[in-house]
Amino acid sequence: MDFVWPIRVYYEDTDAGGVVFYANYLRFMERARTEWVRALGYEQDALMVDPGILFAVRRTEVDYLEPARFNEMLSVRTRVAGIRGASLDFQQEIVREADDRLLSRGLVKVACLDAGTMRPARIPADMREKFSQLD
Numbered sequence: 001m002d003f004v005w006p007i008r009v010y011y012e013d014t015d016a017g018g019v020v021f022y023a024n025y026l027r028f029m030e031r032a033r034t035e036w037v038r039a040l041g042y043e044q045d046a047l048m049v050d051p052g053i054l055f056a057v058r059r060t061e062v063d064y065l066e067p068a069r070f071n072e073m074l075s076v077r078t079r080v081a082g083i084r085g086a087s088l089d090f091q092q093e094i095v096r097e098a099d100d101r102l103l104s105r106g107l108v109k110v111a112c113l114d115a116g117t118m119r120p121a122r123i124p125a126d127m128r129e130k131f132s133q134l135d
Helices: 022-039 044-049 125-132
Strands: 003-008 053-064 073-084 087-096 101-114
Touching: 003 022, 022 044, 022 053, 022 073, 022 087, 022 101, 044 053, 073 125
Parallel strands: none
Antiparallel strands: 003 073, 053 101, 073 087, 087 101
16 A cells, blocks of 8 residues: 655755756655654654654665656655564655656665664554554
8 A cells, every 4th residue: 555745846856957866855755754654643753752762764775767857746655565573664656746757766674763772673563553554
């Protein structure tokens, strides 16, 4: 199941060539994952307090297929690709809304960490259950 988050390309997102700077695709993917967690009923700042966890990116793989340009509307499609005890894998795609063209795709691996020690921590059971339903 995909979670879809819209993104508009702002001037600040572009490089000297007028296209989205490559690192900003990762920012777009991050925003979509944050909104996915929020849509499931979790606020990341609250998770740091109770149950005392946070999520951190530990690996990314991104393919850049076509450029996005200033003022275009994009959609970031996010789906859970795998869940383990203390980590999640996401597949994400960025498409141009006007023509549904795939612009970028990525695999993002996220670790669940204890907010106090920054050591790996198991994803809480209630969260695992919600995340698994979307796998």
